Amino acid sequence: MTETNRQWIYARPVTGQLVAENFSYREIPIIDPKQGQVLVRNRLVSTDPANRTYFVMQNYRPKLDPGDVMAGFAIGEVVASRDRRFRIGDVIHGDLGWQDYAIVNSYERSEYVYKCSLGYSDEELIGILGVTGLTAYFGLQEVGRLNAGETVVVGGATGACGAIIGQLAKLAGCRVIGFGGGSEKCRWLVEELGFDAAVDYKGNDPATDLALNCPDGVDFFSDAVGGIVTQSTIPLMKPGARWYHYGNVSTYDSATLDAPVDLGKAMTPTLRKICDDRNLHPRFLLVFDYYCQRLRAEGELAALLKAGKIKAPTTIVEGFEKLPDTLINGTLRGNRYGKLNVRL
Ligand SMILES: NC(=O)c1ccc[n+]([C@@H]2O[C@H](COP(=O)([O-])OP(=O)(O)OC[C@H]3O[C@@H](n4cnc5c(N)ncnc54)[C@H](OP(=O)(O)O)[C@@H]3O)[C@@H](O)[C@H]2O)c1
Structure with missing residues (x-):
């Protein structure tokens, strides 16, 4: 955990293969949540091929512009809340971005921003029980x-x-x-x-x-x-x-x-x-068009996992500083088995 909010910024427009120079690093003060907001501390960030599409097109989220915090799904923990539906300690899935702390506006919630079920690891929540x-x-x-x-x-x-x-x-x-x-x-x-x-x-x-x-x-x-x-x-x-x-x-x-x-x-x-x-x-x-059925699917996949009938192969990279390299050389160049995540 840090006292400041470390962020990876989409810094330079993508003109070909993604490279480290497309990103820049900065640290900013942690922001207090306002009414209707929660502050989430990120624990595990998912690196996905879809991250590469965010630079060039709008899909289920707006296209990124240079200067934006790099987007990405993550699992985090509520550390301050000004929305009665969220409590400190709740575990959240969302597009929390490549940063230590994210503000979630509860009035802007979409299908993929939700409180996670209890009893699963972060890797399970973001992988087999998550988007993929x-x-x-x-x-x-x-x-x-x-x-x-x-x-x-x-x-x-x-x-x-x-x-x-x-x-x-x-x-x-x-x-x-x-x-x-x-x-x-x-x-x-x-x-x-x-x-x-x-x-x-x-x-x-x-x-x-x-x-x-x-x-x-x-x-x-x-x-x-x-x-x-x-x-x-x-x-x-x-x-x-x-x-x-x-x-x-x-x-x-x-x-x-x-x-x-x-x-x-x-x-x-x-x-x-x-x-x-x-x-x-x-x-x-x-x-996300099927997320009204998410909990049923999660339950069935979790039961298969618990019964040992299915494996959830996962590769974990340790360290916030590894995010750009993990997306570029891990996700986009194939250096991983199964789901690839970065633990902050
Ligand atoms: N429609 C949706 O809602 C939705 C949701 C999630 C994901 N997706 C899409 O699903 C796809 C896979 O996502 P993922 O999370 O499973 O990605 P992933 O974990 O990064 O796996 C990518 C897979 O693609 C293979 N691959 C990469 N480049 C290839 C190439 N040039 N030719 C053939 N195979 C190649 C890799 O093979 P090797 O590593 O063995 O080389 C690997 O098996 C992506 O296109 C993603 O955008 C769609």
Whole structure:
């Protein structure tokens, strides 16, 4: 804990790959909350691919401008409250930003600002029971609708959402093939998470590797990355196969204000024709649109965790000063297994 509020600022406009020089550090006095506000001390900050999109577009939060405190989901603890609904010691999930202390305006609350359930670790609250676990859960509920014996392909399987999607698909009795970056991560998917097979998207011929693992075609494609993963999977999808397209991480770190994230970048005329012929339609889902069901999903995922039926792989980096490097070299360059967080 510090006496001042350390902050990472989005300092210089992003013009290409994100670099440390896009951020600057400062310390400011801690602000007292006003009527209707609470002061939250951050404990664990989530670094997510979506952080990279905040510089170039508005999505579920306003676009960042240079000079803004870097945004990001975090778990924190209420240390002062001028809103009777929040007490000192309450644990909060929200877009608390890259800073030690955040002011939460209760009158501005959105779906992702809430008091956390008791009895879970910060890592669980921000991962499997938070945005990424629920992205997996609602995607399978709304789009996957899996049946035992089906073949499921998971893009971004080594990441926070994909690791949970793959395990839930295994629990549903499916044959699950995941994409990972490199042989070590592919081994991890099979040996640690119980996937049936894994394909190295950085390998020589991922399309052929995937085809060998899906001799009967693909019933459900969980697509978070686009690029070669999407291009390898579409030709194997059965007519009418379900397609959960919830992100496009392979394109994020090249996005600029002039050329924001392009969700259709992987599509070629040949792939479009396959989609037309087989009635294949990507379905996008924003996890927060389902947050009215958050507590039910949290309860089911927590029960699976407690019963040892699912793992919540997490990588933790220690230290406020590591935030920019963790987003740049961890999240955006793939140096992590499962969910990646920074503990302050
Ligand atoms: N729609 C929603 O509501 C919602 C909610 C949460 C997240 N998302 C989106 O879901 C996606 C995944 O999020 P996450 O939290 O799971 O991210 P994450 O933990 O950082 O994992 C990213 C995954 O993408 C893979 N990847 C990265 N670059 C790739 C490339 N060029 N080609 C193929 N695979 C690549 C990584 O593979 P390796 O590390 O093995 O290389 C890793 O498995 C993001 O696009 C995010 O924006 C959407």
